[in-house]
Structures are given as C-alpha cells and as structure tokens.
Amino acid sequence: MTGEPVLAGVAEEVRRVAVLGAGSWGTAFAKVLADAGRDVVLWARRAEVADTVRQRHANPDYLPGVRLPENLTATADAAVAVRGAQAVVLAVPSQTLRDNLAAWRNLLPASATLVSLAKGVELGTLKRMSEVVSEVAEVDQNRVAVVSGPNLAKEIAREQPTATVIACADHERAVALQHACSTGYFRPYTNTDVVGCELGGACKNVIALACGMAAGLGFGDNTMATLITRGLAEMARLGTALGADPMTFAGLAGMGDLVATCASPLSRNRSFGERLGRGESMHQAQQAAHGQVAEGVKSCTSIRELGRRHGVDMPITDGVHQVCHEGLSPQDVTARLLGRKPKAEWS
Numbered sequence: 559m560t561g562e563p564v565l566a567g568v569a570e571e572v573r574r575v576a577v578l579g580a581g582s583w584g585t586a587f588a589k590v591l592a593d594a595g596r597d598v599v600l601w602a603r604r605a606e607v608a609d610t611v612r613q614r615h616a617n618p619d620y621l622p623g624v625r626l627p628e629n630l631t632a633t634a635d636a637a638v639a640v641r642g643a644q645a646v647v648l649a650v651p652s653q654t655l656r657d658n659l660a661a662w663r664n665l666l667p668a669s670a671t672l673v674s675l676a677k678g679v680e681l682g683t684l685k686r687m688s689e690v691v692s693e694v695a696e697v698d699q700n701r702v703a704v705v706s707g708p709n710l711a712k713e714i715a716r717e718q719p720t721a722t723v724i725a726c727a728d729h730e731r732a733v734a735l736q737h738a739c740s741t742g743y744f745r746p747y748t749n750t751d752v753v754g755c756e757l758g759g760a761c762k763n764v765i766a767l768a769c770g771m772a773a774g775l776g777f778g779d780n781t782m783a784t785l786i787t788r789g790l791a792e793m794a795r796l797g798t799a800l801g802a803d804p805m806t807f808a809g810l811a812g813m814g815d816l817v818a819t820c821a822s823p824l825s826r827n828r829s830f831g832e833r834l835g836r837g838e839s840m841h842q843a844q845q846a847a848h849g850q851v852a853e854g855v856k857s858c859t860s861i862r863e864l865g866r867r868h869g870v871d872m873p874i875t876d877g878v879h880q881v882c883h884e885g886l887s888p889q890d891v892t893a894r895l896l897g898r899k900p901k902a903e904w905s
C-alpha cells in the first residue's frame with residue numbers, strides 16, 4: 559500500500575497544470591504539483607518574477623529561501639501557461655478573481671478542471687469563488703474544484719507535512735486532482751461539499767483577524783479558544799443555512815484551517831488583526847502587509863451580509879467588521895461581545 563489515490567479512469571489524468579498567480583500560495587501549490595510529478599507552468603503578473611522562477615528556481619519576494627523544482631517553469635503570458643493543461647489553478651485574491659478570469663476566459667482549454675485556491679466571498683454579489691468561476695468562465699459547476707484546508711504556504715514550501723481538501727461536485731475530478739497533488743508532505747482528501755469547504759476557508763480568515771486582535775490586546779489562550787470555538791459555531795450556522803454539510807466544519811476545511819490560521823504568526827489575517835489590537839490603524843496594518851492579501855478584511859463585509867440575508871447570527875464577524883470598517887476599537891468590540899444577552903450554548 560503506497561497510499562497513492564487510485565484513479566477510477568473516468569476523469570482525465572492531470573499531467574500538465576497551469577497555476578495562474580505567483581504569490582505565496584500559487585507558488586507553493588505549483589511546487590506541490592511539480593513535486594507530485596506534474597508538468598507545471600506558473601503565470602506571474604510581473605515578467606521579472608516569471609524570469610526569476612524560470613532561471614533561478616526561486617520566488618524570493620513570496621517564498622524566500624525556497625528552491626523550486628526544475629519541472630516548474632514560469633511565464634508572464636497566460637496563453638502560454640494554460641496551453642494543453644488538464645487543470646488550471648486560479649491563485650489570485652478573491653476580489654480580483656472575476657476580472658482576472660474574464661481576461662483568461664477565452665484561453666482556457668475546453669475540458670480543463672478549473673481549481674480555485676482563493677478563500678473569500680465576493681463583495682457585492684456575495685458569491686463564493688466557485689460560483690464566480692462557473693459564471694465568468696461559463697462552465698458547469700462540475701468542472702470547478704476548490705482547495706481548502708490548513709495550508710500556510712510558507713510551511714508547505716518547506717515541505718512540512720499537512721493535509722487539505724479538494725472539493726468538487728464531480729467526485730472523479732476531485733480524485734484526479736488528488737492524484738495530481740499527492741506528495742510525501744501533502745495529503746489531499748476529497749469532498750463533494752464545495753459550499754462547506756469554501757465557506758470554511760473564507761470565514762476562518764475573519765475569525766483569525768479576531769484572534770489577532772485579541773493577541774494584540776494581550777489576551778491569552780482562553781480568549782483564543784473561545785474565539786475559535788464560537789467562530790466555528792457561527793461559520794457552521796452560516797454554512798448549514800446555505801446548504802453545506804455540518805460535518806465539513808469539523809474537518810480540515812473547517813476546524814483544521816481555523817486552528818492553523820488563528821494560531822499561526824505566519825497568517826496574514828492573524829498578523830493584520832494583531833496590529834489593530836495593538837492600536838495601529840487600518841492604513842498601518844495594510845502597509846505592513848506589503849501588498850499581500852488578508853482576505854478577511856474585505857470578506858467580513860460579504861460574509862456579514864450573507865449572514866444577515868439568511869437570518870444567521872454572526873457576532874464575531876460583526877465585531878471584526880465594526881473594527882475594520884466602522885471605526886470601533888477592538889476594546890469597544892470586546893465589551894460589546896461580552897455584554898450580549900446570555901444564551902444557551904447550542905441555540
């Protein structure tokens with residue numbers, strides 16, 4: 559037994575993959591795919607990043623000190639990247655995915671699986687990323703997969719063991735992707751609950767902002783455990799209202815990712831929140847992120863609105879929104895959260 563997933567032979571084997579977006583996760587996931595034996599082409603917005611990946615096998619702006627494999631090449635031309643790919647991985651921030659994909663739509667190979675790595679909910683439309691992909695690329699939901707789990711890019715790039723979930727309504731496609739990215743350090747599971755996996759990935763960023771704020775205020779592990787547990791309760795409530803399987807939130811894309819992101823100093827969301835908790839302004843926290851995306855800052859608005867539309871109480875998400883967009887301080891929000899009407903744990 560090697561543990562290698564067995565392909566049932568229904569979905570096309572994934573031999574060549576395009577990864578569009580050469581930030582932290584796009585580059586680390588491209589490395590995983592290359593280490594799993596795929597031919598991988600990474601698309602970078604900036605030609606100099608593509609040149610550095612191709613010539614020096616490195617992407618020092620995002621993954622300093624990491625050597626990238628020889629079978630991972632790069633280009634700044636999306637048409638070259640996607641040519642002949644059985645899977646096209648979309649590794650750009652949630653709020654830019656629509657525009658990016660619109661520019662790539664006519665280049666996509668006819669039957670390729672489109673894979674979203676993004677963890678967010680679109681502002682305005684309140685759509686999950688797989689919905690945006692399906693709409694913009696005009697493909698059936700069965701052709702769209704998402705990857706979500708405790709996947710801090712910098713740890714994975716150093717080949718530290720982790721697991722993830724590949725969610726797709728078409729199980730055979732999920733299995734083909736699972737096969738394509740299984741390595742000695744990266745273990746993907748499959749799931750057909752795309753809604754739950756995507757909401758888990760998006761909501762945990764908001765809860766990680768709250769945990770960061772708590773850390774910045776000097777609070778300890780009881781506070782973290784409370785935020786993680788009650789954060790899980792509110793994301794599971796939202797997911798269930800939107801048709802997700804509640805069990806998904808007990809898995810890697812729920813609890814798993816929530817714990818990793820809320821606990822890790824590598825998380826951009828947690829770090830952003832920590833700065834706010836220490837009294838820095840939104841502008842200062844944004845400057846410190848050096849252009850890297852802390853998805854929860856924008857997604858707290860769309861997730862809060864999703865909760866309201868579906869009658870779901872999301873007090874921690876509300877609190878994060880109040881700090882990020884309504885001018886309340888983390889201290890004010892702490893007092894508000896603790897001052898709410900007492901209730902039963904499961905209500």
Ligand SMILES: NC(=O)c1ccc[n+]([C@@H]2O[C@H](COP(=O)([O-])OP(=O)(O)OC[C@H]3O[C@@H](n4cnc5c(N)ncnc54)[C@H](O)[C@@H]3O)[C@@H](O)[C@H]2O)c1
Pocket residue numbers: 579580581582583584585603604620649650651652654658675676677678709710711712849850851853
């Ligand atoms: N970094 C992680 O550890 C990690 C892990 C799992 C999931 N994710 C998710 O993956 C997605 C991408 O994250 P990342 O870490 O690679 O982000 P990043 O900020 O490190 O990189 C984003 C990439 O998208 C490119 N891009 C293309 N068009 C853009 C535009 N219009 N505006 C801004 N950037 C644009 C940037 O050039 C950059 O290469 C996010 O949704 C994130 O939540 C990240």
Ligand SMILES: O=P(O)(O)OC[C@H](O)CO
Pocket residue numbers: 677707708709710711763766815818819824825826827828851852853
């Ligand atoms: O660095 P963050 O906060 O975007 O989190 C990264 C990943 O989503 C962790 O799984």
